[in-house]
Amino acid sequence: MIQLHNVNAYYGRVQALRSVSMNLTAGKIFSVLGANGAGKTTLLRSILGxxxxxxxxxxxxxxxSALPTYERVRRGIAVxxxxxxxxxxxxxGENLRIGAINRTDRAEVDADIDEMCTFFPILRKRFEQPSGTLSGGEGQMLALSRALLSRPKLLLLDEPSVGLMPIAVSDIFNMVGKICRDKGLTVLLVEQNAKKALQIADNAAVLELGAVAFEGDVETLKADGRLKEAYLGH
Ligand SMILES: Nc1ncnc2c1ncn2[C@@H]1O[C@H](COP(=O)(O)OP(=O)(O)OP(=O)(O)O)[C@@H](O)[C@H]1O
Ligand SMILES: [Mg+2]
Incomplete structure (x- = not known):
């Protein structure tokens, strides 16, 4: 559903992506692993224009490739x-509504908000509070819910596990898996937490210094000795 072909990305003279090609299948979760500075965020920024x-x-x-960001978002890409x-x-509540800003199906927006609040009960409890008062994990649940409220076809997630307790990471990843299964959402999940990311992923890629060092299914990645040692430990 999304294909990158020989994508190079630059910050001035610094090249952050090197001839990156990737192919994501609709309705599947694709994880991108890589060390700090490998180009993971740049990959998402490139997809968003x-x-x-x-x-x-x-x-x-x-x-x-030549479309401005808002046109890409309009086609169903959320981050x-x-x-x-x-x-x-x-x-x-206002943050959730902002996620649905381009939608006109009000009744369904309300139903979607209710679904998010049922999945993450803390959002209902804090519904009237400024989002700045949320904890890190609660904030991540809100950020994910807000992105889903645009009913995207492709969801880009940039290191959702950072700073969260394992239980909160599991909640977030379970929600992503559920929406993916129920609604056919395609997910590009960028993560340093390789173990968690590969638990929910169907396919994966590894970025090393801006280039694709691996792309394939998760079982093949796990079977590769060098990659396993570098990204999953023992
Ligand atoms: N605005 C910028 N100007 C110049 N170089 C940049 C800029 N943003 C990123 N880079 C460089 O591009 C490379 C890739 O950065 P990127 O943020 O994509 O890495 P990352 O894989 O997301 O890392 P992290 O895991 O730390 O978030 C790095 O070498 C970084 O220093
Ligand atoms: Mg990053």
Missing amino acids: LAQTTGSIHFEGEDI VPEGRRLFSEFTV
Whole structure:
């Protein structure tokens, strides 16, 4: 459903992605692993049109490489960025509504908000509170729910596990897995927590210094001795 072909990304003279090609299957979870600075965030920025890139990106058969960010978002790409970026003065409820800003099906938006609050009961409890008062884990649940409220076809997640307790990571990943199964959502999950990421992923890629060092199914990755040692420990 999304294909990257020979994508290079640059910050001025620094090249952050090197001839990256990837192919994501609709309705599946694709995890991208890589060390600090490997280019994971740049990969997401490139898909969103927020980086200077060459090469091509096709989304549902259409070349979106030259489209501005809002056009890519309109086609159904949503992101939970590094560090969440909630509107901290706005309440939890308002943040959720912001996620649905481009939708006109009000009744279904209300139903979706209710579904998120049922899955993450803390959101209902804190519904009227400014989102800035949430804990890190609660904030990540809100950021994920907000992104899902746009009913994306492709969800980009940038290190959702950072700073969270294992139980909160499991809650977040379970929600991602559920929406993926129930609604056919495609997920690109960038993670340093390789173990957790591979638990829910169908396919994976490894980035090393901006280049793809592996792409394939999770079992094959786990069977590769060098990659297993480098990214999963023993
Ligand atoms: N705004 C920028 N200007 C110059 N170089 C940048 C910029 N942003 C990122 N880079 C460089 O691009 C490379 C890839 O960075 P990127 O943020 O994509 O890595 P990452 O895999 O997301 O790392 P992390 O796990 O630490 O978040 C790094 O070498 C980084 O220093
Ligand atoms: Mg990053």
